[in-house]
Amino acid sequence: MGDLAGTLGTAVGVFVGTNVDDIIVLTVLFLSARASGRPRPWQIWAGQYAGISVLVALSAVAALGLTIVPDRWVGLLGLIPFALGVRGMIGAIRTRGQEDLPNPAVATGLVSVMAVTIANGADNLSVYTPVFRAIGLGNTLVTVAVFAVGVAVWCAAGSWLGSHRRIIDVVQRFGHWIVPAVFMTIGAVIVIESGVLAHAVGR
Numbered sequence: 001m002g003d004l005a006g007t008l009g010t011a012v013g014v015f016v017g018t019n020v021d022d023i024i025v026l027t028v029l030f031l032s033a034r035a036s037g038r039p040r041p042w043q044i045w046a047g048q049y050a051g052i053s054v055l056v057a058l059s060a061v062a063a064l065g066l067t068i069v070p071d072r073w074v075g076l077l078g079l080i081p082f083a084l085g086v087r088g089m090i091g092a093i094r095t096r097g098q099e100d101l102p103n104p105a106v107a108t109g110l111v112s113v114m115a116v117t118i119a120n121g122a123d124n125l126s127v128y129t130p131v132f133r134a135i136g137l138g139n140t141l142v143t144v145a146v147f148a149v150g151v152a153v154w155c156a157a158g159s160w161l162g163s164h165r166r167i168i169d170v171v172q173r174f175g176h177w178i179v180p181a182v183f184m185t186i187g188a189v190i191v192i193e194s195g196v197l198a199h200a201v202g203r
Helices: 002-036 041-063 071-094 110-120 122-161 165-194 196-202
Strands: none
Touching: 002 041, 002 110, 002 122, 002 165, 041 110, 041 122, 071 110, 071 165, 110 122
8 A cells, every 4th residue: 555655646746747837838728729719628638648648658668678769859849839839920920910810829739739748748758767667567557547637637727727818818819929939938948958959069
């Protein structure tokens, strides 16, 4: 019983510690959904689960000693949200001055939500992999179950944070600038903090 409690506690700590920034992404996605109808809430939930599942699967494979993507290049995934943000910003610039405000959505469907989730959690691989390797199969399955519950809690929290009327009104008015800027910032932070630029320059 004590081992199970310890595994549960560790799993909760690992999930929260590696996915705090996901709250920001989810809140922006749910705000966009309420302001423009895209992406749809079910796509956010499904995309989040699919993205986390991919990260867990890659970590499990790496824990077995099979590294698919070298750690030093994982940070390049940050280019995904950055590119989505750039695309949204270009659309906002092109429609500047028009009466009809452009759609603030940057991630507009399940696939793009999943891609952003994977990119934002790419650095989690370096945490999940040694954890899975150390705790064994049984405790890994318990940890994955905790992660599944954690994703539901995170999505619910993001939905709640993105449900405030005043914030939605702001996103409806200025979201075509705010949402792309947030995604560009997230992408830039992922790339910079990963150290991939320094590695590329140093080659």
